[in-house]
Amino acid sequence: MSAIIEVDHLSKQYPRGPKALNDVSLSIDEGEIVAMLGPNGAGKTTLISIICGLVVPTGGTVRVGGHDIRDDWRAARKLIGLVPQEITLEPFETVLNTVRFTRGLYGAPPDDAYLEKVLRSLSLWDKRDAATRELSGGMKRRVLIAKALSHNPKVLFLDEPTAGVDVALRREMWQVVDQLRRDGVTIILTTHYLEEAEEMADRIGVINKGNLLLMKPTAELMGEFGKKHLTIDLYEPLPACPPELAERGITLSADGRSLGYDYDTRSDRTGIAHLLADLARLGIQVRDVATKQSSLEEVFMSLVTDKAEDAA
């Protein structure tokens, strides 16, 4: 796969503001789905805005399909479709006309057959003559995607596509992205929701305070950070953790009433069976057992905190 987006030492310093992007470099292959994760103000939208031409960088370069976004901006922008975070549609325009308009802006010749295909794939064809103000929130989001796809772009940017939407709509958006993946569209999305990134992305980039902290394949990231925690409640409190358990990293709670054990669900042997056997052998009676997946939120927070500590 060849790189369709190449970001090299990209920086953005807003006047009278903090550095929004700090020497960010990344490469995205054709057909990939990449999720950029980060809290508010991390620099995700600035990164997308620079690539799309909405914001002028203060340093570094960006190439889209081999075209520099500043020197060869027309060719670069023709390859890009952007779905903004906010729902921004002309309220009195019909669905088909607003999609036609966007296609025209990109200088593409009229092609209603292609637009019909796009609208049908997004379940909007039946609403083609409806004014956008008459549509539900989910449909409006899909209209924005249809507009972004109207000129057949190679790369689609989705800026927080599910921000502020309900669970059902979020699932609906995931299905849309899945369909686009099958169509071979390269997608870069930003999100607050780690679950969303895990669900959709081939790779995840974590960005905070303008710095790209890491960029890894989703499976690898989840393998590294996706641990589980086993809590074993005891009938009788223990005065101290037995040495043979402590050697294996098992901890005793402060009140002595529960044992804790972190394990990796991906490893061949989790050690749980061995642990339970040891408890039986030591005569420690178990009241209850519970497991908890270390949430992606925790993973993210630990990443951000660790990197911040490293930097300090």
Added chain:
Amino acid sequence: MINRGAVRAIYTHEMTRFFRTVWQSIASPVLSTVLYFVVFGAAIGGRIQAVEGIPYGAFIVPGLMMLTVLQQSVSNSAFGIYFPKFSGTIYEYLVAPAGWIEVTAGFVGAAASKSILIALIILLTSFFFVGVHIAHPFWMLAFLFLTAFAFSLLGFIIGLWAKNFEQLQIVPMMVITPLVFLGGAFYSASMLPPFWEAVAKMNPVLYLISGFRWSFFGLADVPVGLSLLAVGLMIVVCLGTIAWIFRTGWRLRE
């Protein structure tokens, strides 16, 4: 390479909106101008002596057309670009492979087309009320086109500058309309006392109305060349300002 598709898309989009609100777009300015003809042309005009040999009703036709062209050009163009800023759809224009020339040509071309269309309807309407003879039809159309283009550019700048609807309306209401009224829409500058005539000649709109009136009656308050120079200068200044706004992103990419 200019993205002609983008110019066509914006132009068509704006004109479609114009015809979608046809009553507001055409009927309203035509009706108010007809009222001017009835009041100043038929009712009061009959009691006013001819101005430099031209019946008063006919004398005000170029001024009324200019009044409409200036107001319509500014308001249509200003609203055209302000509305995407207000609704947030401005991002579409900024991420498209279209530069300031295409975006300006689309919006300004549509705004100028609308105001020219309305001005021509007003001219046709005037034939029902007063006898109007056009001495220099080519120059009449040239002044009409150039003035519509120049003031559509000015309106475009106002739309880019405006942060709210109040700002959008304040320049047409507080600046353009007074300049037109004081620029000789209803009188000749030579009718003023010498001091006020000198003051009136500091008003750039007077040069446009004077040139336009010359194309009708062969009479002008200022030399026609100066009128052409004034409108040409205005176009150059406005284009330079728009290019600067797009290059810096002022009020556009903030």
